[in-house]
Structures are given as C-alpha cells and as structure tokens.
Amino acid sequence: MADENLHVVLRARPNPSVTAGLFEPVAAGMPSVGDGQFLIRVIWLSLEPAMRGWIAEAANYATPVPLGSPMTGFTVGEVVESRHPGYPVGTIVQGRQGWRRYAVSDGSDIDRKVDPALAPIATAVSVLGINGATAHVGLVEVCDPKPGETVVVTTAAGAVGSMVGQIAKRLGCRTVGVAGGPDKVRACLEEFGFDAAIDYKATPDLGAALDAACPDGVDCFFDNVGAEQFDRVLERINVGARIAICGTIGMPSFPLPVGPRPNRQLLIKRARMQGFLILDHFDRYAAIIDRLSDWHRAEPFRWREDVTDGLEGAGAALVRLLSGNNAGKALVRVGVDP
Structure with missing residues (x-):
C-alpha cells in the first residue's frame, strides 16, 4: 500500500472540557489480512455529539474508550484486500472502524454494505445512516x-x-x-x-x-x-x-x-x-435504512456537511462540533472516494 496507516488515540479524559489535545495521531503498521478477513481503507469518519460521553471517565451507556486506544467512531470505507467471500475487493461498507486510515475486519463490526449509486457514500453515516x-x-x-x-x-x-x-x-x-x-x-x-x-x-x-x-x-x-x-x-x-x-x-x-x-x-x-x-435498534437498522432510502428515491432528502480534511484534524473538528460551530453533519475525509 502506498499510503501509511495512521491511528488517532485517546490520551486523556476531558477535564472538564473536550480539547483537541486529548487525541494524538500515531503512525501504525499496515495490518495483515487472515482467512475470513478483509482490509478496509477508511474514507469517511463520522463525528457525533455523543463522543463527549464516550471519552468521559464515568461510563454512561457505553464503556469509556480506553486511554491509549484508537478513538471509536462510525466510518465508511472501501474493501481493498479480501480473504472473505462476502466482502470482495471494491465493496463499500459502513462500519465502526474508528479513527484509523486502515482497519481489518471479519464483518462483525460492519453495519451494512453501501450502494454508491443511491447517493454520495458519505450519506451512509448521515441522512442514509x-x-x-x-x-x-x-x-x-x-x-x-x-x-x-x-x-x-x-x-x-x-x-x-x-x-x-x-x-x-x-x-x-x-x-x-x-x-x-x-x-x-x-x-x-x-x-x-x-x-x-x-x-x-x-x-x-x-x-x-x-x-x-x-x-x-x-x-x-x-x-x-x-x-x-x-x-x-x-x-x-x-x-x-x-x-x-x-x-x-x-x-x-x-x-x-x-x-x-x-x-x-x-x-x-x-x-x-x-x-x-x-x-438499541441495530437489529432493525437495515430495515430502517431501506425505508429512508425509499423516501430518498421518491424525494431526495437535503443535508449539509461540515468536512475536515485529514484524520489528524479529527480532534479539533470534534471540539468545533461540541461547541456548536459546525455547519452541518461533521465529517472527516480520511481518504478519497473511489
């Protein structure tokens, strides 16, 4: 792979505010792909207001992200290497790969496959996600x-x-x-x-x-x-x-x-x-997205995007989101669309 892998890890808890300095970009090796696995090139990272709670010291509805681990997050990516029959090279997937450029999956952290003909693939973590x-x-x-x-x-x-x-x-x-x-x-x-x-x-x-x-x-x-x-x-x-x-x-x-x-x-x-x-509703996630997709085909939804280029800027973009200074869905463009 020509690109180098990169993780953004959580280094500290909010005290009390969320700051960009809580997150550190770290060079990482390119993961190897085993049987039943596939390699994802992350293209879009979704930022959520709920991330404030995900990194807090006290757990709310989820176990806090461990210090020193890559930050969690919803992503859209492309399968670029595969030893899994259900995910051939070129498949676009929406999953939970977190703040990384590349990630290996066995399918357990994939929420669905994305149809790039329906709408721009970034919508898989926004209006159609x-x-x-x-x-x-x-x-x-x-x-x-x-x-x-x-x-x-x-x-x-x-x-x-x-x-x-x-x-x-x-x-x-x-x-x-x-x-x-x-x-x-x-x-x-x-x-x-x-x-x-x-x-x-x-x-x-x-x-x-x-x-x-x-x-x-x-x-x-x-x-x-x-x-x-x-x-x-x-x-x-x-x-x-x-x-x-x-x-x-x-x-x-x-x-x-x-x-x-x-x-x-x-x-x-x-x-x-x-x-x-x-x-709590991910058992019906596909059915909900299907209904939204039908509505979108009949009359397209409208949306705004607030895009930050580069995974290194994800921490600062999250701070901007939490302060209400974003103008639309907060996204990080990690890579280029296929």
Missing part, C-alpha cells in the same frame, strides 16, 4: 406523530434534527425548529422545510417565541439539548404529548444537573417521555 436512523426511531417510533400535529425539534439544523424535520413533514406534521444563529435558522426554513424556526441565541424570551411559533401547543418534542430549551418546550406540551430524548448537549454529562422537575407537567398533560439510543 446513523443520523437518519436516529431521527426515524425517535420521531416515528417514540413520538408516533399524526398528520396535523406540531413537532418541535431542538438543534434543528443539525444532522439529526434536520432529518427529524424532513421526516415529520413527509408525515403531514407542522414543524418548528430551534437552532442557534441566523444561518442555521435560514437553513431550517429554506433548506429543510420547517414551518417555523427560532434562533434561541437571539431570542430574549424563548417561551414567548415558542408561543408564537406553536399557537396550538406542542404534540411531539424531539430534544437533542436539554437545559433551558427543554424546560421552555415542556411548559407548552399538549395533553397526550410524546417526548423523545435523543441528546443532552446543552448540559454537562457529570455531575447530573438539577433543574425544573417535569413530574407535574407530565402528569397533568398525560404525556410520555422516553430516552432512546439508536444502538
């Missing part, structure tokens, strides 16, 4: 929206939130997005088709802005943030509202924050609130 599937599970299965209902989404211009809005519109709902900054609000309205959008950074009274955008209250709430945005939306839920908790990027991971207690509001509105992880 983990982000689209997350939006589908949280909105369609947890919130179960009905035509005509009002759906509110936080981080509405983000990789997941923008898909929630687009799926909700296809299901006949009225969509209201909450985002930070005029460019993201414009994207919600002009690119992702939200009926209304609120710039929480420029709104002195978020509650009043929600009242104006949701005159009939809130039936479904897809939350990626927590904190004040969650509190203000919760005050406006309708009887029988459904709330999906996808992320808490607006709050510290540890110690657990104390804020308004939702018990009374959930009781009097007979509302249902449920947290979910897409990892």
Whole structure:
C-alpha cells in the first residue's frame, strides 16, 4: 500500500472540557489480512455529539474508550484486500472502524454494505445512516406523530434534527425548529422545510417565541439539548404529548444537573417521555435504512456537511462540533472516494 496507516488515540479524559489535545495521531503498521478477513481503507469518519460521553471517565451507556486506544467512531470505507467471500475487493461498507486510515475486519463490526449509486457514500453515516436512523426511531417510533400535529425539534439544523424535520413533514406534521444563529435558522426554513424556526441565541424570551411559533401547543418534542430549551418546550406540551430524548448537549454529562422537575407537567398533560439510543435498534437498522432510502428515491432528502480534511484534524473538528460551530453533519475525509 502506498499510503501509511495512521491511528488517532485517546490520551486523556476531558477535564472538564473536550480539547483537541486529548487525541494524538500515531503512525501504525499496515495490518495483515487472515482467512475470513478483509482490509478496509477508511474514507469517511463520522463525528457525533455523543463522543463527549464516550471519552468521559464515568461510563454512561457505553464503556469509556480506553486511554491509549484508537478513538471509536462510525466510518465508511472501501474493501481493498479480501480473504472473505462476502466482502470482495471494491465493496463499500459502513462500519465502526474508528479513527484509523486502515482497519481489518471479519464483518462483525460492519453495519451494512453501501450502494454508491443511491447517493454520495458519505450519506451512509448521515441522512442514509446513523443520523437518519436516529431521527426515524425517535420521531416515528417514540413520538408516533399524526398528520396535523406540531413537532418541535431542538438543534434543528443539525444532522439529526434536520432529518427529524424532513421526516415529520413527509408525515403531514407542522414543524418548528430551534437552532442557534441566523444561518442555521435560514437553513431550517429554506433548506429543510420547517414551518417555523427560532434562533434561541437571539431570542430574549424563548417561551414567548415558542408561543408564537406553536399557537396550538406542542404534540411531539424531539430534544437533542436539554437545559433551558427543554424546560421552555415542556411548559407548552399538549395533553397526550410524546417526548423523545435523543441528546443532552446543552448540559454537562457529570455531575447530573438539577433543574425544573417535569413530574407535574407530565402528569397533568398525560404525556410520555422516553430516552432512546439508536444502538438499541441495530437489529432493525437495515430495515430502517431501506425505508429512508425509499423516501430518498421518491424525494431526495437535503443535508449539509461540515468536512475536515485529514484524520489528524479529527480532534479539533470534534471540539468545533461540541461547541456548536459546525455547519452541518461533521465529517472527516480520511481518504478519497473511489
């Protein structure tokens, strides 16, 4: 192989912030391929807000990434050498190879094969991948929206939130997005088709802005943030509202924050609130992606990408994502598309 292998390893835990210095690029040897294995050239690396929790000292839903090990992450890559009959050379795969240029797999860390004719292969970790599937599970299965209902989404211009809005519109709902900054609000309205959008950074009274955008209250709430945005939306839920908790990027991971207690509001509105992880639904991942792909063929989804070139810049790109300074799905281009 002409290219050299590279890993980016986790060297320290956040204390308390995530910084680029927590990650170190390390030269690595090219792995050998045994029987039943294949070599993947990683092309795209997906960055997720959840990575903040993956590297924290205290475990949440997953064992923390060990210090000195390559950082974990979802990837899209090309099979460049194979001794596995199910993955011939040239196959495009979406898997969990992490922050590496090259990785050997036996198929156990592969989520699916990717059809490059359907859409650019980077979408396999965004709208037609983990982000689209997350939006589908949280909105369609947890919130179960009905035509005509009002759906509110936080981080509405983000990789997941923008898909929630687009799926909700296809299901006949009225969509209201909450985002930070005029460019993201414009994207919600002009690119992702939200009926209304609120710039929480420029709104002195978020509650009043929600009242104006949701005159009939809130039936479904897809939350990626927590904190004040969650509190203000919760005050406006309708009887029988459904709330999906996808992320808490607006709050510290540890110690657990104390804020308004939702018990009374959930009781009097007979509302249902449920947290979910897409990892719990991987037994149906292929079926979910098939449905999203059918929708995309009928009417293409829209998306934004915030691309960092080079695996060495992945740490800094993650910091930018966690600070909300990205403009679209955060991706690292590790190699060239085939």
